[in-house]
Amino acid sequence: MKQKLNIIKIGGNVIDNPRALTQFLKDFSALADAKALIHGGGKIATKIAVKLDVETKMVEGRRITDLPMLEVVTMVYGGLVNKQIVAQLQALDCNAIGLTGADAGVILAKKRPVREIDYGYVGDVEKVNDAIIKNFIDNRLTPVFAPLTFDKEGNILNTNADTQASSVAVAMANHFDVNLIYCFEKKGVLSDPEDNDSVIPTLTPVSYTNYKANGTINAGMIPKLDNAFAALQKGVSKVIICHADELQQAVAQGQSGTQIIL
Amino acid sequence: MKQKLNIIKIGGNVIDNPRALTQFLKDFSALADAKALIHGGGKIATKIAVKLDVETKMVEGRRITDLPMLEVVTMVYGGLVNKQIVAQLQALDCNAIGLTGADAGVILAKKRPVREIDYGYVGDVEKVNDAIIKNFIDNRLTPVFAPLTFDKEGNILNTNADTQASSVAVAMANHFDVNLIYCFEKKGVLSDPEDNDSVIPTLTPVSYTNYKANGTINAGMIPKLDNAFAALQKGVSKVIICHADELQQAVAQGQSGTQIIL
Numbered sequence: 001m002k003q004k005l006n007i008i009k010i011g012g013n014v015i016d017n018p019r020a021l022t023q024f025l026k027d028f029s030a031l032a033d034a035k036a037l038i039h040g041g042g043k044i045a046t047k048i049a050v051k052l053d054v055e056t057k058m059v060e061g062r063r064i065t066d067l068p069m070l071e072v073v074t075m076v077y078g079g080l081v082n083k084q085i086v087a088q089l090q091a092l093d094c095n096a097i098g099l100t101g102a103d104a105g106v107i108l109a110k111k112r113p114v115r116e117i118d119y120g121y122v123g124d125v126e127k128v129n130d131a132i133i134k135n136f137i138d139n140r141l142t143p144v145f146a147p148l149t150f151d152k153e154g155n156i157l158n159t160n161a162d163t164q165a166s167s168v169a170v171a172m173a174n175h176f177d178v179n180l181i182y183c184f185e186k187k188g189v190l191s192d193p194e195d196n197d198s199v200i201p202t203l204t205p206v207s208y209t210n211y212k213a214n215g216t217i218n219a220g221m222i223p224k225l226d227n228a229f230a231a232l233q234k235g236v237s238k239v240i241i242c243h244a245d246e247l248q249q250a251v252a253q254g255q256s257g258t259q260i261i262l
Numbered sequence: 263m264k265q266k267l268n269i270i271k272i273g274g275n276v277i278d279n280p281r282a283l284t285q286f287l288k289d290f291s292a293l294a295d296a297k298a299l300i301h302g303g304g305k306i307a308t309k310i311a312v313k314l315d316v317e318t319k320m321v322e323g324r325r326i327t328d329l330p331m332l333e334v335v336t337m338v339y340g341g342l343v344n345k346q347i348v349a350q351l352q353a354l355d356c357n358a359i360g361l362t363g364a365d366a367g368v369i370l371a372k373k374r375p376v377r378e379i380d381y382g383y384v385g386d387v388e389k390v391n392d393a394i395i396k397n398f399i400d401n402r403l404t405p406v407f408a409p410l411t412f413d414k415e416g417n418i419l420n421t422n423a424d425t426q427a428s429s430v431a432v433a434m435a436n437h438f439d440v441n442l443i444y445c446f447e448k449k450g451v452l453s454d455p456e457d458n459d460s461v462i463p464t465l466t467p468v469s470y471t472n473y474k475a476n477g478t479i480n481a482g483m484i485p486k487l488d489n490a491f492a493a494l495q496k497g498v499s500k501v502i503i504c505h506a507d508e509l510q511q512a513v514a515q516g517q518s519g520t521q522i523i524l
Contacts (some may be wrong), residue, residue, distance in 0.1 A: 055453050075341040095366060
């Protein structure tokens with residue numbers, strides 16, 4: 001039987017709330033099994049970009065990472081956010097190691113090709129070095145990934161944290177019994193966006209298709225859920241989407257949030 | 263016989279000059295033996311602090327790291343500078359891993375006690391975790407240290423890169439035959455500060471005392487040289503101070519820069 005590994009992604013809303021983040025990190029550090037964290041960026045990058053006169057460029061509603069913005073996200077995600085999380089986890093006796101994809105070459109990406117839109121320095125994950133991540137975990141380290149990768153041509157690349165989390169989970173499923181848990185500011189996937197208690201307990205491919213067809217599940221959730229189903233198809237044992245406050249219940253009993261099943 | 267390990271520190275002047283940095287990283291990546299890099303901060307932190315309206319506070323000529331300045335150096339040293347170096351080294355087939363002291367708990371420090379001056383979030387190195395750094399090196403990783411440590415109470419601490427380099431070198435001397443090489447913008451310790459070719463080829467405790475007494479060696483070099491002698495006394499094999507352009511000659515033959523000997 002493979003060793004358990006919990007791979008947990010926290011969204012920007014948790015990062016932006018120091019009290020929520022501290023509580024989350026306490027709960028995370030208390031998880032008994034091997035674990036890894038992937039954090040989003042939060043609004044602080046946008047705030048710092050404004051102060052540095054770096055314009056947030058949007059094309060057709062999509063955010064563009066030009067060179068000045070890449071420098072901001074490298075600073076903020078790879079430096080400020082990542083190292084503050086690592087320092088807090090160390091204080092909680094969790095031996096965290098902060099990583100961008102470039103560090104030890106853990107997550108290689110490809111700069112997104114320019115088609116209708118030039119996204120700039122945005123990377124799509126190509127290859128996760130599961131052997132070196134396993135080595136870290138075997139040495140009782142807890143990887144903490146910033147949403148940044150690299151292209152082996154000298155560039156850091158801005159990368160979506162949700163897809164990075166599922167890519168890491170799929171790669172680690174070669175070695176571990178992997179649970180992938182997306183923590184955010186809601187209690188799970190909701191059947192009524194206005195009612196935070198209307199959590200859909202389980203989501204199958206069939207019910208997912210229905211919820212999409214009737215508009216219950218909206219655009220924001222779709223990439224996350226597509227990632228979730230893809231991860232299960234590629235060997236991840238369990239995918240849960242839950243509130244950051246309910247991490248421990250979600251891990252322990254699978255009784256919180258929305259569980260995605262095939 | 264112990265395996266060789268070159269521990270190289272580059273100063274801020276090299277960091278601030280992209281062309282010099284790129285050339286230095288090429289030379290560094292080409293070194294055959296195991297190696298580690300410790301980088302200073304450079305002026306970019308000061309520039310970004312100005313843009314972010316973070317005041318650079320000085321007390322009696324010493325720089326103070328208050329909380330806003332700590333956030334700036336965490337971003338810039340731990341994020342921007344460290345990750346750009348790591349990405350460049352990866353492109354040069356050097357499997358770099360960027361680390362602050364907090365990552366994997368590699369360098370624990372103590373917040374400097376408040377006496378005449380409150381330096382703020384400044385750390386003095388307490389303990390280097392040589393076992394985990396050795397593990398990284400045994401796995402053919404090249405550690406790249408930002409001048410940041412941690413206190414195990416949740417804080418990142420700003421730390422002098424020169425002393426961090428000597429602390430790491432001393433700790434690694436438990437396992438390796440360590441060369442410690444300080445690279446900066448001059449050709450070595452100069453007997454005439456106006457003449458960049460007046461390199462003192464070797465410096466012993468006796469000649470160091472004489473040079474200090476007659477004012478040849480000035481205040482800026484003294485902490486670096488005190489660190490150098492201390493490192494030799496604590497088991498480091500060789501200490502060299504040289505120009506960043508002459509790294510390869512310094513490592514290969516010890517024929518560049520100033521060699522510090524006991």
